[in-house]
Amino acid sequence: MAARVGGRNLATSWIVGLLCAGVVGAxxxxxxxxxxxLLYMIGQLIDGTVPR
Structure with missing residues (x-):
């Protein structure tokens, strides 16, 4: 299911893809x-907008 672009090496594209996935994971x-x-801030925003 990898996109094949002319002039690209399959091994290189796998290595770069794994590096990109590693950066996103980091x-x-x-x-x-x-x-x-962040959850606290979202909770404060919701508390201020929901009528009681």
Missing amino acids: LLWMSLPAGPG
């Missing part, structure tokens, strides 16, 4: 500590 891993703060 960025997600580094962003995990921001999760609780």
Whole structure:
């Protein structure tokens, strides 16, 4: 299911794809500590807009 573009080596495209997936995974891993703060901010926004 890989897109074949003329002039591209299949092995090179796999290596670059794995590197890109690794970078995305590393960025997600580094962003995990921001999760609780983000959920708190979203909760505060929702509390201010939902009538009680």
